[in-house]
Amino acid sequence: VDEKIVLEFKNTSLIALLVILLAFFVLELQVTLPSPITFGDEAFHTGMARYIAKEKDYPAWITIEGTEAGRNNFGKPPMLHLVEAGFFLVFGLNEVIVKLLLPFISLLTALAIFILVKKIFDDKIGFIAAIVFISIPSVATYAVTFYTEGLVTLYFALTVLLFIYSVKTESKKYLLLTGAFAAFAFLTEVSSVNLIIFILLAAFYD
Numbered sequence: 715v716d717e718k719i720v721l722e723f724k725n726t727s728l729i730a731l732l733v734i735l736l737a738f739f740v741l742e743l744q745v746t747l748p749s750p751i752t753f754g755d756e757a758f759h760t761g762m763a764r765y766i767a768k769e770k771d772y773p774a775w776i777t778i779e780g781t782e783a784g785r786n787n788f789g790k791p792p793m794l795h796l797v798e799a800g801f802f803l804v805f806g807l808n809e810v811i812v813k814l815l816l817p818f819i820s821l822l823t824a825l826a827i828f829i830l831v832k833k834i835f836d837d838k839i840g841f842i843a844a845i846v847f848i849s850i851p852s853v854a855t856y857a858v859t860f861y862t863e864g865l866v867t868l869y870f871a872l873t874v875l876l877f878i879y880s881v882k883t884e885s886k887k888y889l890l891l892t893g894a895f896a897a898f899a900f901l902t903e904v905s906s907v908n909l910i911i912f913i914l915l916a917a918f919y920d
Contacts, residue, residue, distance in 0.1 A: 727841045731828055735821050738848050738857075742817035745858040751809055756860035760812050762788070763798030767807060772796075793902040794862045816864045820857035823868040824848040830875035834882060847871075862903050869899035873909050881920065 751760050765777050772795075776788045801811045824844040832840030847853060856863040872895040880888035896913070899906035 727837050728828075731824075731841055731844055734845060735824055735848060738854075739817050739821050742820070742854070742857045743814070746813040746817060747810070749813075749858075751812060751860060759794055759860055759862070760798065760809065762790075763795045763802060763812075764807055766795055766799035767802035791862070791901050791904060793898060794865050797865065812860055816860055817857045819864050819868055820848065820853060823871055826868065827871055827875065830872075830879060834875065834879055866899055866902040866906060869895050869902060870906060870909065873899055874912065877913060877916065881916070 751757050762773075762776070766772055772792060773788050776786050798812055798815065801815060802808075805811050824847050827847050828840045828844035830840075831843045852863075853867070856867070873892055876888050876895060877892040880886075880892055892913070896906070896909045899909055
């Protein structure tokens, strides 16, 4: 009887979380879908991703501005551009893909937090952590503006939580995954190098 009750609670919490996340996803799409991609750097990121998908090339120069002589070095971390370009290659060069992508990444991050925090602690804490995350105003902001912050938050959360879980379980497999997602985070935003400091301090403390 106890096992059935626990199973029912887990299913209920997951269903409730999915309903809440879907509501946030729909609200975010109501912002992104009717809005043009013009705010700040979002047009730059989308334009470079379209170029990469169309030309099958990762350029050394920012090809979407000025003449060849006046172009600046394309020294940005590549991950967001490559992710967007990958979706363009699969689904076509349509800006709707980008407008769907970042709200979906926000939803995916909340689900990842729920799953990993549930493994580290329990079902209730995982549920609360996911709801708190998706409700943070800055998270909602970067789910509707096409900046790198949305994607790097996913990799950052996976890195930290997988590291904690690898320490808890003493599993090298999860430690390797930690390193992989830390690399993805660094390839999205250079500031993610701080993850190395976090891991080193945690290892030193341990």
